[in-house]
Amino acid sequence: MSRFRALLQASLNATKRALVWNAEVLVPPSEKYIFNFNSKEELKKWHLYSDSEYGGLSSASLEIKESGNGSSGTGLFSGNLSLDVSESSRWNITRSGFCGMRSKKFDGFIDLDGYDALALKLKGNGRCYISTIYTENWVNSPGQQEDNSWQAFVFVPKDNWYIAKIPLARYLPTWRGNVIDAKLEMNPSRVVGMSLSVNALGGIPDARSGSGDFQVEIDWIKALRLQ
Numbered sequence: 001m002s003r004f005r006a007l008l009q010a011s012l013n014a015t016k017r018a019l020v021w022n023a024e025v026l027v028p029p030s031e032k033y034i035f036n037f038n039s040k041e042e043l044k045k046w047h048l049y050s051d052s053e054y055g056g057l058s059s060a061s062l063e064i065k066e067s068g069n070g071s072s073g074t075g076l077f078s079g080n081l082s083l084d085v086s087e088s089s090r091w092n093i094t095r096s097g098f099c100g101m102r103s104k105k106f107d108g109f110i111d112l113d114g115y116d117a118l119a120l121k122l123k124g125n126g127r128c129y130i131s132t133i134y135t136e137n138w139v140n141s142p143g144q145q146e147d148n149s150w151q152a153f154v155f156v157p158k159d160n161w162y163i164a165k166i167p168l169a170r171y172l173p174t175w176r177g178n179v180i181d182a183k184l185e186m187n188p189s190r191v192v193g194m195s196l197s198v199n200a201l202g203g204i205p206d207a208r209s210g211s212g213d214f215q216v217e218i219d220w221i222k223a224l225r226l227q
Helices: 003-026
Strands: 031-036 046-050 059-065 074-081 098-103 117-123 128-135 148-155 162-167 172-175 191-199 212-224
Touching: 046 059, 059 098, 074 098, 074 191, 117 128, 148 162, 191 212
Parallel strands: none
Antiparallel strands: 031 212, 046 098, 059 074, 074 212, 098 191, 117 162, 117 212, 128 148, 128 191, 148 172
16 A cells, blocks of 8 residues: 555544544433442542531431442431521521531533433432532622522432432522522533532422431432433
């Protein structure tokens, strides 16, 4: 083969590989793991928060629950919700009774463009939880440091494993727990973190509510491409 034909063939082969690669990029896998909860190292990617930071009396923990059958464990987010407020609190809080676990901010961001749902494998005790996706700030005022937050309710049936599939379009824009009354659209290509939280009050009908204990096991969180 002449040198010219060899160069031509090499160029054609490179073009074919590029076209195949571009097709794979344009059509992402049907699912994408975001978090696993199978080791203590994985749990270090999260931190806890609750109303106790402002004078409330709720408490929470996040630990590994061993499977006992040789398989990997799962994360256990549990605690106690209280509507009371400490008498010595310096904060004039208007509500208590909430706990949450939030991922540490990603090193950069993750791109969920091309996916249309978030899936969580959970086992709980009948309470309703709030799934939050944090994206880069473009909704709030310029210079404001808070990330944009988008929230959706997740009801977790009692005692059995359940895979909640939440369309990204169902997540509503919120600011400090209140829904923003405006037509806004999430930018899934700039996700900087996620959280799962629980409130003593609110949620969906028939879900367990009020003060008292809560617990939910978490196996994984994925992004899904349903179409």
